[in-house]
Amino acid sequence: MATHTPVPLCDIGITTRELRPQLDEALKRVLDSGQLINGPEVVALEKELSDYCESNYALGCGSGTEALSLALHGLEIGVGDEVILPPYTFFATVGSIIRCGATPVFCDIDPVTFNIDPYQIESKITPKTKAIMAVHLFGQCADMEPIWSIAERHGLLVIEDAAQSLGAEYKGRRAGTLGAVACLSFYPSKNLGGFGDSGAVVTNDPEWYERMRILRMHGMEPRYYHHMVGWNGRIDAIQAALLRVKLPHLDRWIAERRQAAKNYDALIESNHLHGMLIRPMEAKNCLHTYNQYVVRVQSGKRDELLSYLKASQIGCEVYYPLSLHQRPCFKNIGYSFGSFPASEEAQKCTLALPMFPGITQAQQEIVVHTCAAFLRQTVRSAA
Numbered sequence: 323m324a325t326h327t328p329v330p331l332c333d334i335g336i337t338t339r340e341l342r343p344q345l346d347e348a349l350k351r352v353l354d355s356g357q358l359i360n361g362p363e364v365v366a367l368e369k370e371l372s373d374y375c376e377s378n379y380a381l382g383c384g385s386g387t388e389a390l391s392l393a394l395h396g397l398e399i400g401v402g403d404e405v406i407l408p409p410y411t412f413f414a415t416v417g418s419i420i421r422c423g424a425t426p427v428f429c430d431i432d433p434v435t436f437n438i439d440p441y442q443i444e445s446k447i448t449p450k451t452k453a454i455m456a457v458h459l460f461g462q463c464a465d466m467e468p469i470w471s472i473a474e475r476h477g478l479l480v481i482e483d484a485a486q487s488l489g490a491e492y493k494g495r496r497a498g499t500l501g502a503v504a505c506l507s508f509y510p511s512k513n514l515g516g517f518g519d520s521g522a523v524v525t526n527d528p529e530w531y532e533r534m535r536i537l538r539m540h541g542m543e544p545r546y547y548h549h550m551v552g553w554n555g556r557i558d559a560i561q562a563a564l565l566r567v568k569l570p571h572l573d574r575w576i577a578e579r580r581q582a583a584k585n586y587d588a589l590i591e592s593n594h595l596h597g598m599l600i601r602p603m604e605a606k607n608c609l610h611t612y613n614q615y616v617v618r619v620q621s622g623k624r625d626e627l628l629s630y631l632k633a634s635q636i637g638c639e640v641y642y643p644l645s646l647h648q649r650p651c652f653k654n655i656g657y658s659f660g661s662f663p664a665s666e667e668a669q670k671c672t673l674a675l676p677m678f679p680g681i682t683q684a685q686q687e688i689v690v691h692t693c694a695a696f697l698r699q700t701v702r703s704a705a
């Protein structure tokens with residue numbers, strides 16, 4: 323059916339190809355050194371990451387999921403504690419809360435930014451509330467100022483799930499410095515994509531840093547003396563060395579994502595689709611990194627458009643088709659359909675279009691023209 327070349331949702335090969343000689347060199351350096359666990363590459367990555375985020379400390383770990391666990395255990399959140407989070411996020415955000423023994427308490431999202439609605443948080447606070455998990459979804463920071471004042475009023479910790487938003491800014495401050503601890507993911511499609519799984523935690527606090535550092539090494543300090551029950555949460559030296567090659571290019575890639583978002587905005591406008599596809603919004607005082615470019619499809623045709631794009635060999639995805647409170651594994655935790663209207667509306671109408679550094683104008687035109695072909699035909703047949 324498609325007469326154009328396919329457009330992938332995400333092309334991670336572009337950045338790898340661009341840096342291939344430096345990546346090969348980094349790999350060789352680690353293999354030649356024989357230091358595969360911890361060592362200078364990990365230490366250097368951690369320093370470069372904390373410099374990038376403008377924070378005091380960073381600790382590499384096995385994945386973004388692991389970063390969330392390190393943060394929760396590091397902040398001593400566990401059985402009997404409640405953590406407030408949005409129901410519209412990736413599963414790991416809630417999974418890590420449950421696995422540390424705490425209870426997740428969902429709070430609906432802002433329908434425009436898809437991030438937690440800070441003005442609904444206070445009604446969720448109980449004497450058991452210990453923390454607010456601010457997820458920076460799709461590349462944009464949550465609205466932190468009201469979250470900070472609620473946290474201060476009630477003595478709560480703020481954790482950032484910044485897995486999708488490394489490099490994003492809120493009022494001139496980078497994600498990673500907006501809470502007690504921030505959690506990053508280097509899953510290959512993330513802003514800083516690694517080569518397999520890896521992640522990091524970032525903090526300004528020396529005590530939490532120390533706890534997380536020890537937890538990541540089975541809770542031992544010194545070797546074979548355990549004061550806490552930790553686990554193996556380390557990042558591989560090979561992964562650290564490869565990420566070090568990519569990190570200096572991150573801001574340029576974010577600029578490319580931002581330019582691509584502008585191009586989409588203009589194409590949606592010039593193709594007169596603005597009533598049918600609602601563009602993502604960059605909130606005031608935020609720098610959006612567009613890890614995903616997520617539109618809202620009006621008129622209940624999202625699933626049809628999704629199928630049409632896929633049939634036309636255009637990569638697209640629904641993040642997320644079900645809010646967390648509706649997942650089968652949570653059917654007994656007390657929420658029902660209608661509990662979080664904005665989240666449930668988002669799951670029905672959102673669609674992520676192809677977005678990656680290096681996406682071309684021609685590829686973006688194909689995406690928008692294909693959307694236009696479908697949407698105009700639907701409007702015509704409804705008339």
Ligand SMILES: Cc1ncc(COP(=O)(O)O)c(C=O)c1O
Binds near residue numbers: 385483486509519
């Ligand atoms: C919001 C969010 N939190 C946490 C994670 C978990 O990261 P990882 O896949 O590196 O474990 C992801 C990954 O997609 C995510 O999008």
